[in-house]
Amino acid sequence: MNKIAHFLVVACCALKACAPKTTGTNTVFRANPLPDSIKTFILQPDEILPGKSEFLREVVMGASLLSSNCGYKNLMDYATFQSRQSGANLIQLTQVKKPAMGNGCYHITARLYKNLDSAAIASIESNKTAVNKSTLPSDADYAIVHFYRPKAFEGAIISYQIKMDDKGVIGKASAGSRFEYKITEFGKHRFFGKTKKQDAVTFNIEKGKEYYVRCGVTKGSSIVIPDMYLMENYVARRELAEL
Template sequence: MKKLFLLPGIILFTGCATSISTQLAHQNFSKLQNSDPIVVLTEKETLPENSEFVGDIKIGDSGFTIECGYLKVIEDATAKAREAGANIIKIVELTEPAFLGSTCYRLQAKIYRNLDAVAIANISKKRDQKNKSRLPEDSNYALIHFYRPKLSVAALGSFGYKIKDGNDSILGRLRGGEKFVLQTKNFGDQSFFAITETKEEIKIKVEKGKEYFVRGGAIPGIITVRPQLTITENQIGQKEFEAMK
């Protein structure tokens, strides 16, 4: 087993990092402030009228890396758009993690500038609706969906790990193709983690009546696999969770 993971583990430590590239058509726009809203459109959503094309963004992966979950990729794209003076990210292609290709989300997008405050507000409202919890408004609990899609390499998928909370209580187990749902009344800042040869921890601010989606993964380590846990926005997590049988 050591021979199986030794080489990939070395690759992991030698700087295989997420790659971000931009190609701007307009470089004369001022950088946006952190308070300026940046909105994201999916492949199927329509770009509002009078949007001015600013450039292209591509976020990829040159190898095995751990900081490349969905929200991190969107965060990186948002930062690049803000630097270029763009306030709309229009996703062209979003590729889910797949071991043979990459354990990261990868993104290709076009960025635009639109100063119509009403149009931007409408996009934000629609996105909030897509990410809205499906629980009744009077629910006195929250749901946290943990899932780990089955990837193409059986050797990685067969290695499971336990999901624990901040009190070290076991909540469930994730192997490739496994999922479970935690119903909780523990609100506020909560920690969840998995341990193999390393510890992977995430923190969620749990609110009553809300849903959360945590995607599990694994990357090769020195001796065994290393766990990955990433928080995914609801509209992505719902689709991935429900696609698993």
């Protein structure tokens, strides 16, 4: 499945399950999708937006008590889809509200901006590289994948095993838990968790690097299902400090 098809599927699921909405100051929506050659960047609420960034629209993603599939991963994928469809390459998160008791749905608000200034993009990339830097020794001949699950009322009594490729179980995701997995076989790997339904993340692993996988849960139509998402290192470290 190509990138465009993937985002269309994600968007359809999000629209149906989470009823997100989009708003903006522009009275006319400019449906000029961002070319695949241009990368999108997600900025946290406390990160500084580059000057001369053009505001295009706001994405408000919320859910009711009856909504399903409204976990962190689904909403972040929807925000990225909306950004690219709007021609925006910067996603400034303004609110990330964790699920309340009895409601497994995140509430995320983001403002979408366009900024194609090469100096501004280079600055963002440089900052991202710095804050996501590995803490492993410079001569490390291995990589570490950190798995963690934030505390949440929804599905707290349900845990699930984490598996890698065809190697079997490498750990367990319980509410408020964390573990790390050392890897010396570099390249693309798939990690997945399963209750009655399955979720997975696949990414390329390089020597000397660290990776963080957020192993949450979200509501399915009638069950709690895994909600796995590859986080930026610095964001994951902040969340780990709260465990």
